[in-house]
Amino acid sequence: MIRRTKVVALIFLCALGTGVVLAHDEAGDRPRLATKDKIRILAFQPSGAVRSGVETEFTIEIEVDLQSAKEGVACVGFNLDSPTSFRMIDSRDVHEGIQKIKFSVKTKPVDWGNRGYFAAIINLGPKTTEPQWTPTALAHKTISVKR
DSSP, X not given: OHHHHHHHHHHHHHHHHHHHHHHTOSSOOSOXXXXXXXXEEEEEESOSOEEXXXXXXXXXXXXXXXXXXXXXXXXXXXXXXXXXXXXXXXXXXXXXXXXXXXXXXEEOOOOOGGGXXXXXXXXXXXXXXXXXXXXSEXXXXXEOEEO
16 A cells, blocks of 8 residues: 555656656747557566666566657666656667567666665657657556665
8 A cells, every 4th residue: 555655746746846857848849748659568577576786687568659749769768766756778769659669678686775765767759859858658566665
């Protein structure tokens, strides 16, 4: 129950932060968050607990539906540096419409103890040449970690 509350809180904070960034968009030419872009996690391996500090290969299969642009990017990351920030470690180019993507990435899981939980995040959004990229859809997966 506590983990579910933390997941909901994290998703709310991510959505709120993205909304704040978009609300401060002075140029007005960036895509708005209210897009029909979607991400769905189809498969996530390993499905059970992973060991903290031991390099682990994660295989993540997703389905994306990019509607906000002709070309976009899907990124996968993990909260490796702190319980609340995610480092993106791989990305794939995507095109408008529905498509399946498979990521195979290696990383060392972190046991955040009482400070939080280990998780993966997958972001989707239009390609941009701007230094600040804002996703238009995201999916989140909590990963159990054993010591």
